Amino acid sequence: MRRGQLLAAAAATCVLAAGAWAAESFDTSRQIGPNPELPEPQQYLFPPMHLASVVGWKSGEVPTVASGLAVKPLATGLQHPRSLYVLPNGDVLVVESKSPGTEGIKRPKDFVMGMIEKMVTGGGGNSAPSNRITLLRDADGDGVAEVQTVFLDHLSSPFGVALVGSDLYVANTDSIMRYHYTPGETTITDPGTPLVALPGGPIDHHWTKSLVASPDGRLLYVGVGSNSNITENGMEAEKNRAAIWEVDRESGRWRLFATGLRNPNGLSWQPESGALWAVINERDELGPNLVPDYMTSVKDGGFYGWPYSYYGQHLDPRVQPQRPDLVAKATVPDYALSSHVAPLGLAFYTADALPAKYHGGAFVGEHGSWDRGTFNGYKVVYVPFSAGMPSGKAEDVVTGFLNADGEARGRPVGLAVDHTGALLVADDVGNTVWRVTAAP
Amino acid sequence: MSRHDAISPRDAVFRQDAAARAAVAAREDLRDDLRATASIAGLPIHAMLVPVPIVCFVGALLTDITYWRTAEMMWSDFSAWLITVGVVIGWLAALAGIIDFASSRGLRALASGWPHVIGGVVVLVLASFNMLVHTHDAWTSVVPWGLGLSVATVIVLIFSGWMGWAMVYRHGAAVVKP
Numbered sequence: 271m272r273r274g275q276l277l278a279a280a281a282a283t284c285v286l287a288a289g290a291w292a293a294e295s296f297d298t299s300r301q302i303g304p305n306p307e308l309p310e311p312q313q314y315l316f317p318p319m320h321l322a323s324v325v326g327w328k329s330g331e332v333p334t335v336a337s338g339l340a341v342k343p344l345a346t347g348l349q350h351p352r353s354l355y356v357l358p359n360g361d362v363l364v365v366e367s368k369s370p371g372t373e374g375i376k377r378p379k380d381f382v383m384g385m386i387e388k389m390v391t392g393g394g395g396n397s398a399p400s401n402r403i404t405l406l407r408d409a410d411g412d413g414v415a416e417v418q419t420v421f422l423d424h425l426s427s428p429f430g431v432a433l434v435g436s437d438l439y440v441a442n443t444d445s446i447m448r449y450h451y452t453p454g455e456t457t458i459t460d461p462g463t464p465l466v467a468l469p470g471g472p473i474d475h476h477w478t479k480s481l482v483a484s485p486d487g488r489l490l491y492v493g494v495g496s497n498s499n500i501t502e503n504g505m506e507a508e509k510n511r512a513a514i515w516e517v518d519r520e521s522g523r524w525r526l527f528a529t530g531l532r533n534p535n536g537l538s539w540q541p542e543s544g545a546l547w548a549v550i551n552e553r554d555e556l557g558p559n560l561v562p563d564y565m566t567s568v569k570d571g572g573f574y575g576w577p578y579s580y581y582g583q584h585l586d587p588r589v590q591p592q593r594p595d596l597v598a599k600a601t602v603p604d605y606a607l608s609s610h611v612a613p614l615g616l617a618f619y620t621a622d623a624l625p626a627k628y629h630g631g632a633f634v635g636e637h638g639s640w641d642r643g644t645f646n647g648y649k650v651v652y653v654p655f656s657a658g659m660p661s662g663k664a665e666d667v668v669t670g671f672l673n674a675d676g677e678a679r680g681r682p683v684g685l686a687v688d689h690t691g692a693l694l695v696a697d698d699v700g701n702t703v704w705r706v707t708a709a710p
Numbered sequence: 711m712s713r714h715d716a717i718s719p720r721d722a723v724f725r726q727d728a729a730a731r732a733a734v735a736a737r738e739d740l741r742d743d744l745r746a747t748a749s750i751a752g753l754p755i756h757a758m759l760v761p762v763p764i765v766c767f768v769g770a771l772l773t774d775i776t777y778w779r780t781a782e783m784m785w786s787d788f789s790a791w792l793i794t795v796g797v798v799i800g801w802l803a804a805l806a807g808i809i810d811f812a813s814s815r816g817l818r819a820l821a822s823g824w825p826h827v828i829g830g831v832v833v834l835v836l837a838s839f840n841m842l843v844h845t846h847d848a849w850t851s852v853v854p855w856g857l858g859l860s861v862a863t864v865i866v867l868i869f870s871g872w873m874g875w876a877m878v879y880r881h882g883a884a885v886v887k888p
Contacts (some may be wrong), residue, residue, distance in 0.1 A: 313850055316841040377787050378794040379845040502847035504783040555847060590781045590849035 288621035306606035312557040314676025322678035334670035344705040349400040351696040353684030355431035372471035430481025441479035444470025466522040482537040489582040495533035530574035536616025543658030551612035558642030566603035575600040610639035611647030615685035635682040743816030746884040748806040756883040759803035766796030822876040829870025
């Protein structure tokens with residue numbers, strides 16, 4: 271009897287250890303591509319977590335780039351730069367943005383999560399001005415911005431920017447604003463006109479509103495992330511969220527273009543197919559290797575699963591009541607990026623200044639994981655494309671955001687390609703914009 | 711038999727009195743030994759704290775059942791608060807109770823003593839797991855494991871509580887004679 275109990279206990283220990291070992295030794299590259307391996311969902315009493323405390327870049331430190339590339343800071347000393355937009359004259363807009371902080375404490379868990387968030391976003395003590403757009407100008411072309419001015423100030427957790435003619439649109443967390451822009455100006459004086467209200471508070475869990483204008487300039491597309499991880503704030507809080515909105519630029523009239531996208535960012539046009547693409551942050555707390563984040567073409571009227579299912583018809587056990595009617599038509603996304611890498615930036619490369627292998631594909635900025643034992647992401651990767659679809663494995667382009675001790679010197683977010691064809695990377699905890707060029 | 715060996719009726723009464731007094735004194739000793747060591751101004755800390763986890767765990771069972779029937783997140787949030795507060799105050803109450811129990815031969819001698827202590831610890835272990843289950847998001851914060859643990863917690867709580875009431879209301883545990 272006693273021996274039997276011991277054996278049972280030993281077996282249970284082995285099973286637990288094997289589970290942990292399997293999760294840790296899981297080859298994340300099996301979740302990169304069109305057919306990711308999806309393990310069974312697991313829920314934990316203590317979910318695996320590993321957070322990178324922020325140490326910042328020491329003077330002279332730069333990220334690591336792939337061979338054939340070089341990297342230099344275009345600008346430093348920014349305040350939480352999250353996204354980038356390149357104006358026609360080559361000026362670079364840096365959106366410096368902070369969470370609106372309207373997410374209250376609904377459960378004891380939120381205390382803990384709030385503390386974690388403070389830690390990964392660089393500490394709560396930083397009260398320097400943010401929620402503004404800074405203009406960078408590198409007129410002499412040396413790769414360092416000699417002009418750095420406040421372009422637009424006192425915004426409400428802004429993220430997306432789009433210019434159509436002389437109309438500059440800024441997606442705050444709760445509205446799209448229109449400003450008149452005159453080429454060459456370094457500060458906007460126009461107080462701005464609201465075009466449409468977006469779902470902001472209360473809560474505003476995923477607050478970044480990615481923005482892109484249609485090629486003909488008639489429509490705007492806005493990413494509106496979900497108001498929770500997986501409906502734990504109630505279904506009512508998710509109204510018109512986890513979706514990409516299509517907004518008429520003239521009237522502000524809008525409709526849901528695609529739904530079931532938990533947190534869509536990096537809205538971009540694929541140059542060959544002309545399709546709208548986005549990177550999506552998938553759900554947490556189903557295990558270190560679920561659910562893979564992804565990039566996908568976004569179809570008009572498409573439903574991509576959230577919250578009811580993921581990768582097509584894989585049901586999420588945490589959602590009740592379920593919606594079999596919606597799950598049945600859930601679209602499988604095009605290309606998985608592996609779990610919890612937190613993609614927030616996407617840029618298709620149509621210039622030719624970088625080495626030939628980077629022509630025609632997409633760069634993805636992966637902000638990096640927190641809810642798995644070993645880090646994933648914290649880098650910029652390149653996904654090759656052909657005929658408008660991904661055509662190979664993602665490869666590392668910019669790494670070294672984590673140091674050898676697993677501390678974050680920086681974290682990549684938004685991407686853009688500047689007028690010389692260099693890749694720009696917004697680094698929100700490193701407070702830097704990096705400029706990646708071909709090696710001299 | 712000498713005269714001195716004989717017991718006078720008066721002596722006999724005296725000796726009986728002494729025996730009775732000794733018995734009373736022994737009972738008084740035991741009575742004193744039922745006193746709570748962890749106390750404030752002679753009032754037992756365990757008794758002050760223990761209603762909180764009892765009410766919280768019973769309340770959480772009701773809010774869990776309501777969430778299970780409605781899928782309305784507010785009820786699951788209520789459960790999470792109730793269980794967390796119950797666990798924190800519950801372990802403090804247990805600490806006070808265990809100090810009392812460890813310091814008192816009389817409490818340990820009561821038939822309901824050990825069952826109350828073990829039952830209480832089981833309740834808190836179950837509720838502590840339940841607190842972690844309730845950190846899950848949405849449906850699986852409650853169904854099936856959260857609700858199951860809430861039911862188990864309350865069942866063991868009724869047993870443990872019954873033993874505790876027996877200690878106090880039958881034997882006067884932690885009660886000071888006026």
